[in-house]
Amino acid sequence: MKPDLPSCEVLVIGAGPAALAISAALADRGVNLRGLAVLDPAAPWPNTYGIWGPELDALGLQDLLEHRWSDCRSDFSGPQQSLPPTCHGIDYGLFDRARLQAHWLDRCRAAGMVWEQGEATGIVHDRDGSTVTARDGRQWRARLVIDASGHQPVFLRRPDEGPVAGQAAYGIVGTFTAPPVQAGQFVLMDYRSDHLSPAEREAGPPTFLYAMDLGGGRFFVEETSLALAPPVPYDELRQRLERRLTHAGVAVITVEHEEFCLFPMNLPLPDLTQQVVGFGGAASLVHPASGYLVGALLRRAPELAQVIADGLADPALDAPALARCAWQALWPLELRRKHALYRFGLEKLMRYPEDQLRLFFRTFFSLPTAQWYGFLTNTLSLPQLIAAMLRLFAVAPWSVRWGLMQQQGRELALLLRLISS
Numbered sequence: 019m020k021p022d023l024p025s026c027e028v029l030v031i032g033a034g035p036a037a038l039a040i041s042a043a044l045a046d047r048g049v050n051l052r053g054l055a056v057l058d059p060a061a062p063w064p065n066t067y068g069i070w071g072p073e074l075d076a077l078g079l080q081d082l083l084e085h086r087w088s089d090c091r092s093d094f095s096g097p098q099q100s101l102p103p104t105c106h107g108i109d110y111g112l113f114d115r116a117r118l119q120a121h122w123l124d125r126c127r128a129a130g131m132v133w134e135q136g137e138a139t140g141i142v143h144d145r146d147g148s149t150v151t152a153r154d155g156r157q158w159r160a161r162l163v164i165d166a167s168g169h170q171p172v173f174l175r176r177p178d179e180g181p182v183a184g185q186a187a188y189g190i191v192g193t194f195t196a197p198p199v200q201a202g203q204f205v206l207m208d209y210r211s212d213h214l215s216p217a218e219r220e221a222g223p224p225t226f227l228y229a230m231d232l233g234g235g236r237f238f239v240e241e242t243s244l245a246l247a248p249p250v251p252y253d254e255l256r257q258r259l260e261r262r263l264t265h266a267g268v269a270v271i272t273v274e275h276e277e278f279c280l281f282p283m284n285l286p287l288p289d290l291t292q293q294v295v296g297f298g299g300a301a302s303l304v305h306p307a308s309g310y311l312v313g314a315l316l317r318r319a320p321e322l323a324q325v326i327a328d329g330l331a332d333p334a335l336d337a338p339a340l341a342r343c344a345w346q347a348l349w350p351l352e353l354r355r356k357h358a359l360y361r362f363g364l365e366k367l368m369r370y371p372e373d374q375l376r377l378f379f380r381t382f383f384s385l386p387t388a389q390w391y392g393f394l395t396n397t398l399s400l401p402q403l404i405a406a407m408l409r410l411f412a413v414a415p416w417s418v419r420w421g422l423m424q425q426q427g428r429e430l431a432l433l434l435r436l437i438s439s
């Protein structure tokens with residue numbers, strides 16, 4: 019280490035959920051840490067984060083939820099159709115953002131972690147570690163740098179594999195002249211589109227309502243496009259939400275909060291040989307078929323932190339070797355193969371017209387709960403994931419099967435990664 023610069027074992031870039039999750043896990047293991055972030059790590063986060071209840075139950079962290087719903091459903095009825103809703107039979111929750119932030123930040127503080135406020139702009143590596151420079155010229159040394167600066171990371175490199183699909187959503191928390199969803203209900207996907215003309219439906223893109231009763235007369239309603247490249251513009255989502263509400267005879271009274279959501283769904287994996295390690299959106303950890311991340315952060319931060327702590331204690335490992343160990347722990351072969359399979363699945367979904375998409379999801383949620391839940395939370399083993407996908411194929415209507423069989427664009431290349439990566 020250069021003696022003239024402030025130094026630490028691990029420097030974490032960012033102060034979002036990923037940065038805090040990995041920092042807390044490293045702090046728990048006694049690693050000498052420092053953070054560098056544009057904003058104060060205690061500044062409130064703008065996004066609302068949702069998660070399936072059992073993901074938190076399994077970690078004993080159910081107290082991090084602000085809201086929890088047992089009546090969780092979706093509606094996949096087509097135009098002029100009224101199918102029974104799909105009841106998911108699993109709880110869904112919304113995080114208490116401040117509590118989630120404190121859950122991680124308190125552990126960092128207890129370990130004496132220092133956060134520098136600034137924008138990382140430069141990094142230089144050598145065999146002993148890395149030197150990071152901020153826009154104002156300050157510099158720090160670390161054995162390992164973890165880039166958790168979000169979906170467009172400041173330092174991490176990843177290959178260009180063509181257009182990246184964005185999950186886009188526009189939502190409001192507010193009060194309404196009538197309940198937009200039933201009391202006590204959470205709606206994961208309402209794909210009904212009677213509020214659109216046949217021509218609009220035909221022209222696409224398919225969007226759905228994600229909505230929940232927050233209690234006290236407040237509701238969160240959000241028009242969402244699962245994934246599209248280029249992403250659906252906010253204006254279109256806003257108009258669709260307004261028309262959906264009007265069609266249901268619901269008018270907005272007050273808007274307490276507007277949410278503009280856009281993040282990449284199918285980012286390629288980063289280059290796993292680089293000396294800076296990533297975590298969170300930066301490291302392509304967002305589930306490429308569902309868009310969820312926070313459950314993965316809670317589950318995966320401890321295992322990655324343990325590998326890093328062990329590597330730091332091993333004098334035989336130089337800085338590049340330490341980074342390789344960390345990448346290997348973050349993206350082992352099985353996870354890389356599952357990532358390719360999920361990306362393959364998303365390519366299919368993006369091609370489906372609205373009626374097939376509805377059929378697809380009705381079939382998907384008719385799978386045994388353990389299969390669809392494991393698929394969405396990325397908690398199945400590779401053989402289990404393949405079994406779930408084969409079962410889906412076997413029970414799907416022919417139009418959905420036909421779409422699954424056709425190979426277009428980069429789908430074949432993604433499938434080949436199953437055997438070659």
Ligand SMILES: Cc1cc2nc3c(=O)[nH]c(=O)nc-3n(C[C@H](O)[C@H](O)[C@H](O)COP(=O)(O)OP(=O)(O)OC[C@H]3O[C@@H](n4cnc5c(N)ncnc54)[C@H](O)[C@@H]3O)c2cc1C
Pocket residue numbers: 031032033034035036037054055056057065066067068069136137138139166167168169172277278279280281297298299300304309310311312313
């Ligand atoms: C509106 C919205 C809703 C979402 N809802 C959910 C959900 O319900 N459930 C779920 O699991 N996922 C959800 N996601 C997806 C994902 O969980 C979020 O995108 C999540 O915020 C990603 O976390 P992150 O820490 O990787 O990145 P970010 O939250 O983007 O944090 C990046 C951090 O790095 C800092 N930074 C950036 N550049 C620099 C730099 N050069 N130097 C220093 N600091 C820097 C930023 O200031 C920030 O603190 C949602 C995403 C959005 C946008």
